[in-house]
Structure formats: structure tokens, C-alpha cells
Amino acid sequence: MFIEFLPLWMFALVCLVLMLGYPVAFTLAGVALLFAGGGIIAGVFDPALLQTFPSRIYGIMSNYTLVAVPLFVFMGVMLEKSRLAETLLGNMARACGRLPGGLGLSVILVGAMLAASTGIVGATVVTMGLMSLPTMLRHGYHPSLATGTICATGTLGQIIPPSIALVLLGDVLSSAYQQAQLRLGVLNLQTVSVGDLFVGAVIPGLLLVGLYIIYLLAVARLAPQKAPSLPHDLESDADLPSAPTGGRLWLSLVPVLVLITLVLGSILTGVATPTEAAGVGAMGAMILAAGQRQLTRERLLDVMRSTTRISAMIFTILLGASLFSLVFRGFGGEELIHELFNNLPGGHIGALLVVMLVIFLLGFILDFIEITFVVVPIVGPVLLAMGIDPIWLGIMIAINLQTSFLTPPFGFALFYLRGVAPDSVATADIYRGVAPFIALQLCLLAALALWPQLVTWLPSVMR
Structure with missing residues (x-):
């Protein structure tokens, strides 16, 4: 019984060690080697499987799709450090601030554009928190509403393309989809492209932004003391540095919209692959920074160091997860998961609910990178073999x-x-503030479950 459930013990040990604070990449690789060594000694693991790991490393480092990751990271870090978002937020707040809830509305709109420009959740939350939270509090916004709006808006980078999470998910799901087809005996294998996920995320992303806006405007109308309009005299407001003229607003808005259009438009229309579009975005971010007179040698070196550090972290985790996945399958983990899912009540719906619950709980202790590289390769082939659409999943x-x-x-x-x-x-206050936004996201998940066409319709049209 212990040997039969070795893959599950591997997964449990990884979660335990991660909760103790050890680095993710080395935890994944270390646990995999520990179990592989014990399996070789016990005669239940084939050591020849480990000889395939160098070819896996080569496949990862030569993967053309993953080249988009450092390019998108570079674009996001450059925009973060060029103060473009700060100028845009100041102009947008002055334009919308006199409306009830206008400052919060400007935070949502700028955060959505920042998410579509950077795709980095942590950077968006921190940037919006530093720029907008003091202003919202000083102008009378309730702390829970202000913090909830910023947190929810910052996480839009997870779903609004070009999201780094979608880039990584696209690569992992493509491999999982091919494995599912092999399991079903399909000879003409199909793949899932990152561009398909980008297109599929457009409507859900816009719906989520719309739900945030509706909620904020409803609060401003029903409880105006929580989201007051700004005073007419904003010229002396140090937190809103730009003048409230329409010309200045468009001068700060147009560059961001042009960059988003170049990156997303080229992907959605099929003119460029996500990797090529990422290169365009990286160059566009440098041009915008130069236009803001922020492209100094020191800042460029700082952006390059940050990009190298983040990219190295992502790829090191990917290598550790690849070794973990190899050993997990060597112990028959994929067959074990398939058997467990088949025995669940409700068929593929029951299996999907269990997987979504597990991913939700793991999101408390693991970053999206670890979940993408560890959990999705394990459960993805089994779910996709049950007939679930890969883009929707x-x-x-x-x-x-x-x-x-x-x-x-x-x-x-x-x-x-x-x-x-x-x-x-x-x-x-932060905990209370995010509760309504969590409810809105759960409503969106329920809507996508009831009407999968919200995800799959636009990719089918674009094809």
C-alpha cells in the first residue's frame, strides 16, 4: 500500500518542506532525488528514467515559447520603473476624481492597463499600493474599500493578457494535451498555443474588470462616505502630479494603449507569435521610458538585473519541477491519479471540482509558477483525456x-x-476589503462553468 501511493507521499512531502520555508526549486529536485534513490535501492524505480533528464533540460532551454517569459518580465519591470503608471494614475484621477467613486474607478482602469502591460501580479499590487493607497485614504476612502480595490486590481495581471501565468500555462497545457491525446490513441496530435489562451482570456478579463467597476460604483452610490468624490481644487495635491487637462490625459494614455495594441493586437490577429510580440513589447517599453526621460544607464542596468533575477527563478523552478514530474511518473503517479479521478462520483465534473479545490488551497502556500509546473502536469493529462477543453481549463x-x-x-x-x-x-481592513472581490471572482468562475462559450467562442472565431 505504501509503495502504491508513493507519488502522493512525494507530493505531500513537497508541500510540507515548502511550508517550512525551503526554496521551491531545490525542494522539488531534492524530494524527487530522495524518492528516486530510495526507489532504486528498493527495486521499484527504473534508474534509466533519470538518464532522460538532460534531454528534458535541453528541451526546456530551447523552448521558443518560453523565450517570451524574460521579454515580458523586462517589459513589465521597465514600465514599473519608468513612472509611466504614476503619471497615468495622476491624470486619470484628476479626470474621474470628481465623480462618486471616481478615484477608485481610476485605480481599476489604470490597474487593468498596467496588468495588460506588465502581467506581473506582485509588481502591480506593490506599484498601485505605493501610488494610490495614500491618496485614497487621505481623500476619505474607507480603508477596506481602498485596500480591497488595490489588491483585486493588482491580481488582474493573472488573467489579462499578456499574462506571464498564461504563457507558462500555455506551454504546460500543450504538453498535457498531447499526452492526453496519446492516451486516447490519437495519431494527429494537436497543441494548445499561448495565443489561444490569450484570446480566451480576453472576454473573462473584461467581464472581471466590469464587475469590479459595477461594484465600486454601487458602493459609491449606496454608501458615498466610503468612496467620496474628490474636491474641485486639486492643483495642490502632491499625490496627483499631473495637470487635469484632456491633452495631458491623452498624452499619458495613448502610449500605454499603443503598447497594449501592438502586443495584444499582433497576437490576436496572428501577425506575430507571443514570443515575437513580447520582443515588440520590450522594445516599446524602452521607447516609452525614453519618452519619459527615464531611460538612464543606471535604470537600464537595474531593469536588466531584475529581469535576470526573476527569469532565473522561473527557469530554476521549471527545472526542479521537471525532475519532480519525471520521478512522479516513474512511480506510476499519472496512472494513480487517473484511477482516483475515475473513481470519483460525478465523472469529469467531480474530478474537475476536486482539482479546482486543490489548486485553490495550494494557492495559499505556493506561487502560480510552482502550481503551474507541479500540479498542472500531474492532473492536466487526466482531465484533458476526459474531454475537457484545454483553453477553458x-x-x-x-x-x-x-x-x-x-x-x-x-x-x-x-x-x-x-x-x-x-x-x-x-x-x-485588508481582509474585509477583498471579500466582495473574491465573491465577484467566484461568480465569474460559476458563469464560465455554466457558459464555457465565454472562453471558447472568441478563440474559435479568431481561428
């Missing part, structure tokens, strides 16, 4: 992770904002 996983990032007490977005929020903001 990828978007559901992304929104599920986005929800877990907001959920107290361990949501990553809460930690990010807590680190930059003033001491006057209680942690309980």
Missing part, C-alpha cells in the same frame, strides 16, 4: 489562482499590500 485555473491570491489569511496579494500599506491600515 487553462482560463479556469488562472482565475482560480487569482482568487486564491486574494483569499485570507495567506493570499499573496494581501502580503504584497501589507508590506507597503501604512501602519494606520489594519490587516483586518
Whole structure:
């Protein structure tokens, strides 16, 4: 019985060691080697499987799709450090601030554009927290509403393309989809492209932004003391540095929209692959920074160092997860998962509910990178072999992770904002603030489950 469930013991040990605070990549590789060594000694693991790992490393490092990751990271870090979002937020707040809830509305709109430009959740939450939270609090916004809006808006980078999470999910789901087809005996194998996931995420992303806006405007109307309009005299407001003229607003808005159009438009229309579009985005971010007179040698070196550090972290985790996946399958883990799912009541619906619940809970302790590289390769082939649409599954996983990032007490977005929020903001205010946005995301998940066409219609049209 112990040997039969060795794959599950592997997974449990990884979660335990990660909770103790050890690095993710080395935990995955270390646990895999520990179990592989014990399996070789016990005669239940084929050592020849480990000889295939170098070819896996070569396949990862030569993967053309994954080249988009450092390019998108570079684009996001460059935009973060060029103060473009700060100028845009100031102009947008002055344009919308006199409306009830206008400052919160500007935060949502700028956060959505920042998410579509960077695709990095942590960077968006921290940036929006530093720029907008003091202003919202000083102008009378309730702390829970202000912090909840910033946290929820910051996590839009998880679902709004070009999301790095979707880039990684697309690569993993493509491999899982091919394995599912092999299991079903399909000879003409099909793949899932990152572009398909980007297209599938457009409508859910816009729906989520729309739900946020409707909620904020409803609060401003029903409880105006929580989201007051700004005073007419904003010229002396140091937190809103730009003049409230339409010309300045468009001058700060147009560059961001042009960059988003170049990156997403080229992908959606099929003019460029996601990797090529990422290169365009990286170059466009440098041009925008130069236009803001922020492209100095020191800043460029700082952006390159940050990009190298983040990219190295992602690929090191990917290598560790690849070794873990290899050993997991060597112990018959995929067959074990398939058998467990087949025995669940409800068929593929029951299996999907269990997987979504597990991913939601793991989102408390693992980042989306670890879940993408560890959990999805294990459960993906089994779910896809049951007939679930791969694009729909990828978007559901992304929104599920986005929800877990907001959920107290361990949501990553809460930690990010807590680190930059003033001491006057209680942690309980942050927890209360995100609750309505979690409910909105769960409503979106339910809507996508009831009407999968919200995800699959646009990709089918674009094809």
C-alpha cells in the first residue's frame, strides 16, 4: 500500500518542506532525488528514467515559447520603473476624481492597463499600493474599500493578457494535451498555443474588470462616505502630479494603449507569435521610458538585473519541477491519479471540482509558477483525456489562482499590500476589503462553468 501511493507521499512531502520555508526549486529536485534513490535501492524505480533528464533540460532551454517569459518580465519591470503608471494614475484621477467613486474607478482602469502591460501580479499590487493607497485614504476612502480595490486590481495581471501565468500555462497545457491525446490513441496530435489562451482570456478579463467597476460604483452610490468624490481644487495635491487637462490625459494614455495594441493586437490577429510580440513589447517599453526621460544607464542596468533575477527563478523552478514530474511518473503517479479521478462520483465534473479545490488551497502556500509546473502536469493529462477543453481549463485555473491570491489569511496579494500599506491600515481592513472581490471572482468562475462559450467562442472565431 505504501509503495502504491508513493507519488502522493512525494507530493505531500513537497508541500510540507515548502511550508517550512525551503526554496521551491531545490525542494522539488531534492524530494524527487530522495524518492528516486530510495526507489532504486528498493527495486521499484527504473534508474534509466533519470538518464532522460538532460534531454528534458535541453528541451526546456530551447523552448521558443518560453523565450517570451524574460521579454515580458523586462517589459513589465521597465514600465514599473519608468513612472509611466504614476503619471497615468495622476491624470486619470484628476479626470474621474470628481465623480462618486471616481478615484477608485481610476485605480481599476489604470490597474487593468498596467496588468495588460506588465502581467506581473506582485509588481502591480506593490506599484498601485505605493501610488494610490495614500491618496485614497487621505481623500476619505474607507480603508477596506481602498485596500480591497488595490489588491483585486493588482491580481488582474493573472488573467489579462499578456499574462506571464498564461504563457507558462500555455506551454504546460500543450504538453498535457498531447499526452492526453496519446492516451486516447490519437495519431494527429494537436497543441494548445499561448495565443489561444490569450484570446480566451480576453472576454473573462473584461467581464472581471466590469464587475469590479459595477461594484465600486454601487458602493459609491449606496454608501458615498466610503468612496467620496474628490474636491474641485486639486492643483495642490502632491499625490496627483499631473495637470487635469484632456491633452495631458491623452498624452499619458495613448502610449500605454499603443503598447497594449501592438502586443495584444499582433497576437490576436496572428501577425506575430507571443514570443515575437513580447520582443515588440520590450522594445516599446524602452521607447516609452525614453519618452519619459527615464531611460538612464543606471535604470537600464537595474531593469536588466531584475529581469535576470526573476527569469532565473522561473527557469530554476521549471527545472526542479521537471525532475519532480519525471520521478512522479516513474512511480506510476499519472496512472494513480487517473484511477482516483475515475473513481470519483460525478465523472469529469467531480474530478474537475476536486482539482479546482486543490489548486485553490495550494494557492495559499505556493506561487502560480510552482502550481503551474507541479500540479498542472500531474492532473492536466487526466482531465484533458476526459474531454475537457484545454483553453477553458487553462482560463479556469488562472482565475482560480487569482482568487486564491486574494483569499485570507495567506493570499499573496494581501502580503504584497501589507508590506507597503501604512501602519494606520489594519490587516483586518485588508481582509474585509477583498471579500466582495473574491465573491465577484467566484461568480465569474460559476458563469464560465455554466457558459464555457465565454472562453471558447472568441478563440474559435479568431481561428
